[in-house]
Amino acid sequence: MSDRAEAPPASTYRVQLRPGFTLDDAAGRVDYLRRLGVGAVYASPILAAAPGSQHGYDVVDPTRVADVLGGESGRAALVARVRAAGLGLVADIVPNHMSVAEPAANPWWWDVLRNGPGSRFARCFDIDFARGPLLLPVLGDDGDDGRAELDLLGIADGCLTYHEHRYPLAPGTCAPGDDPLLVHERQHYRLVSWRRGDTELGYRRFFDVTTLAGVRVEDPAVFDATHAEILRWAAAGDVDGLRIDHPDGLADPGGYLRRLRARFGGWIVVEKILHPGEALPASWPVDGTTGYDALREVCGVFVDPGGEAPLTELAGELGAATDYAAVTAQARTQIAENVLVAEVRRIAALLPDAPRERGEDAVAALLTSFVPYRSYLPEGEPDWAAAVAGATARRPDLAAELAAIDAAVRADERGEPARRVQQTSGMVVAKGTEDTAFYRYTRCAALNEVGGSPDLFGVAPAEFHARAAEREASWPHTMTALSTHDTKRAEDVRARLAVLAEIPAEFAVAVRRWSAAAGLSEPSLDLLAWQTLLGAWPISAERLAAYLGKAAKEAKLRTSWTDPDPAFEAEVAAWPQRILGADGVGAEVAAFAARIEAPGWSNALGQKLVQVLGPGVPDVYQGTELWDLSLVDPDNRRPVDFAEREAVLARLEDGWLPEIDRSGAVKMHVLRQALHLRRDRDLSGYRPLAATGPAAGHVLSFARGPRCDTVAVAVRLPMGLAAAGGWRGTRLPLPGGAGEWRDLLTGHTLAPDRSDGFTAPALADLLARYPVALLTRD
Incomplete structure (x- = not known):
């Protein structure tokens, strides 16, 4: 059997199933998704989960579909509806753990x-x-x-x-x-x-x-027992793809995936968080990741690197952290020494010659020193060696104990010491970085996203194109994403927050005034709170209070889930109502949010077009076909108004060209055209396109298809573009060849500039109506 699926979906649409949105409800939306242009329905876990579960990742019985979601009959009905519509079905599965809450x-x-x-x-x-x-x-x-x-x-x-x-x-x-x-x-x-x-x-x-x-899925008998129902669906042809949750928790991710591939020939993607520059293990027989690596690149290319120094200065002036390496080191150490002590002790107990306390200290030092989440021995040996060297450099007093761990792991790369360290390092890195450091290092919240590294301020166009070309060459069927059920904030919030990097001085003046008048007493949360207000505006006091309460606990600076500070939490809970009800600060925030709203829309449309037309299989998170200003879960799992979306789609199908406004209809317009094109055309290949003229740096463009007959064009850094005087004659030379170019978003055709068919439209004309263009040539 091939290492990779022969027929991956053209795109996916993620639906979050729960007691209030069942398999029958999902089936009722299949025709809408087909009309939108989606290639496959991508469902959250549907096996029996803990009572009251709102997400399905807490499986209690892997042998049956959850009754509360509609049971086996509901699953069969969804499959039938999907097949009748000519779509695929992707299932999210959880091999690493089961719920034992009840x-x-x-x-x-x-x-x-x-x-x-x-x-x-x-x-x-x-x-x-x-x-x-x-x-x-x-x-x-x-x-x-x-x-x-x-x-x-x-x-x-x-x-x-x-x-x-x-x-x-x-x-x-x-x-x-x-x-x-x-x-x-x-x-x-x-x-x-x-x-x-x-x-x-x-x-x-x-x-x-x-x-x-944790489940011992490395045991063949356990694998068979936990996957029997899933593989039954596959054998019946009911599922086309599998999304594998949390492979880093498995004893042997590669071995697990090889066993799965031997039984399933469809599309497989893994929820593997790649550190910038890290590659997915080549030995894994999968089609790619769930897309956080692409998210960093797509969103990052719309962030102005010129904002780094002023925003760093602002954070330091307010008293927030500015040394990302120090913040992450401290956060990981806190996780290893206070939160995951049981795991550290279990590993240290495997080193009988080391004194208990020194052995635990050495294990904790090692676990906090990994750059990627974990090493995958033997092919990940360089990552392992780097972690050992890093820990030894930081803690030379533990050199002997670290050498003992290194020797034990290298002696048997499949033995228990190696297995335990590898399973636990991902826990320390993820909890220390995503769930702690990202809430402490808040100079630019647009960068604080799963798969990202907030110290890397944006992505240059050259890097973006290089990564995209590499993805097309090596992992053409990997998933790409902008929003997921696990992202810290929705794609449109990030798009708006990216605007702040273009006007850092103006933002800094405002925040200094606001913080002095009504700031929170903890600096990093204070800076995050103002950004959250602007990014998610308009937002209710209730939603904002829930988010800030979670953020404060995750940061673990003044309060935490296990050691709460009631007085500080009361301050945080009261802050949103105090700000939103204030004529002075609240009115200023509203005015500032209005100023960045339109450029935020430009960024949002640009990153959506770039994601959907770029290499990989794009996923659309439920509801994000219109503007979505959700924050971290559970805020991003709120019910989706599909009736509203179907009404917008019907108008688009009648030929409506929407304005760019708060309805978000224009986003669905861009998405619909791109998804249909993706479903109907061969978009293999990737060719960067360069503009010519004084504003060339403000456009991102590339061509797809064997004949480069599909082109995506997106504005980047729109406020800088406007401040510099607009396009000023900048043009975009398009790939040569016969045929007339047409913009699918406006219906306009582009007249050739020369008799040989060469076309280089003026960007002022091409992007006069929308900040994006989707060009095709027949």
Whole structure:
């Protein structure tokens, strides 16, 4: 079987299934998606998930479709509707972990708790049974390690009870009238304080989430059990592609993917976060990633590098962090030494010759030193060596312990020390960077995105073209994305925030005045709050308060999820209403937001056209066919008004050319034309196009297709363009050849400039109506 799918989708449209938007609801939108130009419906996980799940990544039973989503009949109905429309179907699957939040909901976990190591499902979970009873960190804790909560244990219906939670009893461990505390002591598990989850956990978890237990999918029998239902769909021809969640958590990602490829011949993409410059392992038999690498490049090319120094100066003046390397190092160290202590100790225990404390310090130093999320040995040996060298340079006092870890890993690259370190480094890097440093280093929030590196201020056009050409040559069927369910802010928010890099001095003057009058007391959150207000304007106080509350906890500077500061959180919660209700500052913010709104729209249209027409398989996140000003989850999982979108689509189908306004109809117009073109034409190949004239740096353009007969054109840095006097005679020479060029967005045809067909339209004319053009030649 080939390493890569033979027929990937032309594009995908991500739908977030949940109790309020089921498989039947998705089926009802298939015709709309077909008319929009989408190639495949891309569904969030549909297997049975934890009660009340709003996303599906907390699977409790991999053998059946979630009843709350419509069950097997709902899945079959969606497949039938998709096939009738001539579309594909892509499924999101979660091989790394299962939810154990409600033991009764997970039959495998229930059996493990009941029967311990003797359970037939014990091999399914990554549990260290040698440590004794399995610790379940669920008890409330008022500073007594949860001891008072043990008095609340009870026995009911043959189960151990704690509040509304139920836990199984091992056979023969409970007789009528037995003391619940004594019964508890007879089980294969112990209920302990929730605070001990970070330090004493006996099972591998997903990041720091103790309610998600790691699955040993590297075991062939476990792979078969967890994938039987998914592979049944594949065998029936019901699914065309698979999106693999969190491969970095797997013991052997490459081995897992090779086993999957042997059973599935369709399109496979992995949620692999590539650090800038990092390559996807060539040995993985997949079609690419889920697109965060492309997101950085597409969004970055619309950011003005000239804004870096002024915005850095502003951050420093306000008291926010300006040294990204120091911020990330501190954040990763905090994660390794305070949040993922259980994982660090489990690795250190594999080094019997090292004193416990020094061994743990060495493991923590190593885990914080990776540049990419993890190494993939043996091919990732350079990344491994660099991490060891980096840790040794920072902690020469631990050189002996680090050398011991290095030796243990190199002695057996598939052994437990190597496996544990590789699985855990990704946890430390992701939690330390995305979920901590990105909320502390806030000089330019447009750059603080999954897959990005905020210290790299934008992407030059030359780099963009080089990366795009490389993608077309090496990973032509990788997914590309601008918004996902995991992005920190929606694509249109980033597009508007990118404008601030063009007017950094003006922004700095405003923020200095606003902060002095009504700023938050923590500088990095204060700077982030003003940017968020501008990027998501207009926004309700409720939405903004929810976002800032989460941001404050993720930053872990003045408060956190596990060590809250009620007074600071009250300040943050009250801030949005205080600002939005103020005539002075609130009015100024509204005026500034209005000033950057139109150039933000220009950026948004440009990055959308560039994404959809560029190399790879573009994904459209639900609802983003119109302007979307969502923030981080759960804000970006709000219901989508499909009725509104269908009404806009109907007008576009009748030939309407919308204005650029707050309706967002123009974005759907650009997207619809690009998606249909992508579905109908061969867009292989990639050729950068260069403009000529004084404003050449303000246009990004490239040609696609075997004959370079499709061209995308987008304005970049629109405020700088206007300030410099516009296009001033700048032209865009188009690829030569026979045929007349036509702009699919306006319907205008371009007259050749010479008898041989050479065409070089003036950009002032070409982009007179829209800041983008989609040119085709028959």
